[in-house]
Amino acid sequence: MCGTENEAADPAPNDAHPGQNNSTASSIMYQRVDDYISNVSRYKIIESTLREGDQFINSFFTTEIKCKIATMLSNFGVDYIEVTSPASSPQSFEDCKTICKLGLKSKILTHVRCNMEDAKKAVECGVDGVDLVIGTSSLLRQYSHGKSMEIIQKSALEVIEYVKSQGIEVRFSSEDSFRSDLVDLLTLYKAVDKAGVVSCDIETHFHDDTGCAVANAITALEAGASLVDTSVLGIGERNGITPLGALMARMVVTSPEYTKSKYNLKLLREIDEYVASVVQVNIPFNNPITGFCAFTHKAGIHAKAAILANPSTYEIIDPALFGLTRYVSFSSRITGWNAVKSRVEQLGYNLSDDQIKEITAMIKQLGDVRPLAVEDADSVIHSYHLNQQEKKAT
Numbered sequence: 001m002c003g004t005e006n007e008a009a010d011p012a013p014n015d016a017h018p019g020q021n022n023s024t025a026s027s028i029m030y031q032r033v034d035d036y037i038s039n040v041s042r043y044k045i046i047e048s049t050l051r052e053g054d055q056f057i058n059s060f061f062t063t064e065i066k067c068k069i070a071t072m073l074s075n076f077g078v079d080y081i082e083v084t085s086p087a088s089s090p091q092s093f094e095d096c097k098t099i100c101k102l103g104l105k106s107k108i109l110t111h112v113r114c115n116m117e118d119a120k121k122a123v124e125c126g127v128d129g130v131d132l133v134i135g136t137s138s139l140l141r142q143y144s145h146g147k148s149m150e151i152i153q154k155s156a157l158e159v160i161e162y163v164k165s166q167g168i169e170v171r172f173s174s175e176d177s178f179r180s181d182l183v184d185l186l187t188l189y190k191a192v193d194k195a196g197v198v199s200c201d202i203e204t205h206f207h208d209d210t211g212c213a214v215a216n217a218i219t220a221l222e223a224g225a226s227l228v229d230t231s232v233l234g235i236g237e238r239n240g241i242t243p244l245g246a247l248m249a250r251m252v253v254t255s256p257e258y259t260k261s262k263y264n265l266k267l268l269r270e271i272d273e274y275v276a277s278v279v280q281v282n283i284p285f286n287n288p289i290t291g292f293c294a295f296t297h298k299a300g301i302h303a304k305a306a307i308l309a310n311p312s313t314y315e316i317i318d319p320a321l322f323g324l325t326r327y328v329s330f331s332s333r334i335t336g337w338n339a340v341k342s343r344v345e346q347l348g349y350n351l352s353d354d355q356i357k358e359i360t361a362m363i364k365q366l367g368d369v370r371p372l373a374v375e376d377a378d379s380v381i382h383s384y385h386l387n388q389q390e391k392k393a394t
């Protein structure tokens, strides 16, 4: 990215591997080699819900929705918000201008084809940065734009010079890079590097076709990339890209101090829920952080550890970091008396441990016959309690 400092040179401590700065010879021997180039503790997010997410099959973002999503993402703390190319349609052009005028903390980027006409439209909108994209694999060159590598290089340099001359950040990206010829790719990047573009930061963009988008993103950061493209719930072309929430789940574990201080994690649920509602999907049950069972415990031994001992025995992430709470199920045949005890206390009943163990046995008996709802287990507790009251009264 042009005009930004070289983030990789930042001497900020890497908090990815706690305990490693123990200076004994043996610990030095076991340091991971990727620590020297890793950016896991200084990564930045390019949030692309309003560009990649606009390509999701269900998306139709009105100006009002776009402004609301952009504002939420800026409050969350993402570094950049990427919006649909103003060359896509007249309304996309107007929306890009409107978002630029919101005065958000996040910088606004747009993603355009690498040609002068598109670049000029982006500049006209008042964006902070422009991402130029061109397909470089033989497949895309043959079936998408039909340009040779020589023509790609020439027009890239012209467009880069123009955008830079307008005092705007420029990013250059080759689409389908991993299927492009390596020599072609390096020749092109060497040329645009001379124009002062790629020597700074490396941005990455991973689709989730094989379920590896988050893994690819963290591996890229470990290998020295510093920017990850995300979208809320991962929405995008096909089944989308690295989801913002899943990346946060990973990074709050890998790089806790940086992630907690930089991003307003408690806003994640509201953002996931809002975007899910406007694109008319449910948040998947197993979604990291915001899926309905992300912090649920069912088995008796899990519940015991979660309630009585230390929740981190079974939880990698503390739900409180995201303003959420764990839920301990007590209505099944695999429940344990600790979970039932917690429910009895919630209901405000005063019963002894032995009595609670009796109730647990009754719930398990019923749970062996059929699935139980919360109300079923509750009614076992209520009637047991009522019985006790009646016994006392007589």
Ligand SMILES: [Zn+2]
Binding pocket: 052, 205, 207, 236, 237, 241
């Ligand atoms: Zn994409």
